[in-house]
Amino acid sequence: MANQNGVKSQNGTKKNGPLETIDLAAALEAPEDAAPVIARALENEGFLYLVNIPGFESGELFKATKWFFDLPLDQKMALARKAFVPENDNSYRGYYPVIPGGHSHKEAFETGMFGDFDLEKHKKKTYIDGRPLMREIVNEGNVWPDPDSKYPHFKETIKKYYNIYRKTGERVLRLIARSLKLEETALDHLYQPDVLATFRLLHYPSRVNIPKSEIPDEAKDGDTLMTTGPHADSTYITLLATFDNWGLQMQQDGEWIDVPPIKDSLVMNIGALMTELVGGRFKATIHRVVDLGEDRYSVPFFYSPNFDADISKTYDGKEIERPGQYKKFGPWMLNRTSQFKEYATTDFGVFIE
Numbered sequence: 241m242a243n244q245n246g247v248k249s250q251n252g253t254k255k256n257g258p259l260e261t262i263d264l265a266a267a268l269e270a271p272e273d274a275a276p277v278i279a280r281a282l283e284n285e286g287f288l289y290l291v292n293i294p295g296f297e298s299g300e301l302f303k304a305t306k307w308f309f310d311l312p313l314d315q316k317m318a319l320a321r322k323a324f325v326p327e328n329d330n331s332y333r334g335y336y337p338v339i340p341g342g343h344s345h346k347e348a349f350e351t352g353m354f355g356d357f358d359l360e361k362h363k364k365k366t367y368i369d370g371r372p373l374m375r376e377i378v379n380e381g382n383v384w385p386d387p388d389s390k391y392p393h394f395k396e397t398i399k400k401y402y403n404i405y406r407k408t409g410e411r412v413l414r415l416i417a418r419s420l421k422l423e424e425t426a427l428d429h430l431y432q433p434d435v436l437a438t439f440r441l442l443h444y445p446s447r448v449n450i451p452k453s454e455i456p457d458e459a460k461d462g463d464t465l466m467t468t469g470p471h472a473d474s475t476y477i478t479l480l481a482t483f484d485n486w487g488l489q490m491q492q493d494g495e496w497i498d499v500p501p502i503k504d505s506l507v508m509n510i511g512a513l514m515t516e517l518v519g520g521r522f523k524a525t526i527h528r529v530v531d532l533g534e535d536r537y538s539v540p541f542f543y544s545p546n547f548d549a550d551i552s553k554t555y556d557g558k559e560i561e562r563p564g565q566y567k568k569f570g571p572w573m574l575n576r577t578s579q580f581k582e583y584a585t586t587d588f589g590v591f592i593e
């Protein structure tokens with residue numbers, strides 16, 4: 241397993257195992273020092289750690305996450321997306337249960353858009369030939385467990401951490417803009433009025449006690465049992481709390497390398513769209529999650545631009561060729577999302593300019 245103790249690298253920044261560690265509070269004080277370190281980490285590993293993140297305290301988020309998944313299944317299913325419970329109204333946000341039979345073995349609770357966005361205005365759904373509008377699906381708002389439950393602060397806690405992750409993403413993107421020799425705020429307009437991001441609480445129940453013969457081959461790599469198979473993330477940047485869990489591994493030179501837990505850190509990695517927008521300069525590194533015999537919890541935030549953000553050109557103005565000729569972020573992202581089994585039966589609706 242990788243070394244969990246930080247070692248000093250030559251430029252004085254701390255490396256934890258294979259990865260660079262960015263002290264975010266210090267990076268905000270001296271962005272000109274941090275920006276090149278971030279760029280180098282994204283070019284070389286595609287992963288790094290953020291620590292000393294203003295406002296972020298993983299224990300509080302873990303408590304809320306664990307509380308949610310400990311709810312009885314019927315209370316969680318009351319929040320399930322329409323694809324799982326047809327009488328529910330929520331198509332995009334909410335809960336999805338474990339879908340047995342694949343490499344991906346997890347339940348999730350998803351929220352998004354808390355910023356300045358007026359969700360009430362967007363609650364209504366319009367149908368064209370029986371199909372909803374894509375824009376309204378992504379703006380449908382969040383669903384919440386019964387407010388009379390024993391954990392009345394769940395919604396406030398999730399909202400608080402959504403905003404901490406979002407702010408962190410914005411800060412890191414400014415450092416990335418700087419590292420690309422752009423104005424620090426050059427990319428900000430892509431993230432207003434709010435990001436079309438997903439904040440996902442995850443629980444991976446362990447399958448070690450299930451007979452091996454009942455576990456699908458796609459979840460096995462020799463003797464290693466996976467709970468999420470090898471993949472690259474789709475969008476811009478992923479910010480991920482792994483709490484004190486091992487299990488996350490990234491691929492480097494054909495080897496699987498552990499990404500060990502570090503207290504109060506967020507692991508950050510790059511998605512495929514960011515790779516395209518920076519002309520291939522940053523890596524969308526393949527990673528997976530291994531089942532180590534215990535239930536695992538994690539909380540990623542898939543930080544993305546807004547629905548209408550133009551993704552047709554690189555940041556230095558070169559046309560991007562991609563299948564489907566998607567020019568706007570929203571339809572591109574939903575097409576990609578529908579390729580995951582958790583969304584395969586979801587109708588994301590009709591796209592109108």
Ligand SMILES: O=C(O)CCC(=O)C(=O)O
Pocket residue numbers: 442468473480482488527528529537538539540
């Ligand atoms: O749970 C983790 O540690 C990683 C999750 C992940 O890779 C993903 O959701 O894309």
Ligand SMILES: [Fe+2]
Pocket residue numbers: 471472473527
């Ligand atoms: Fe991932």
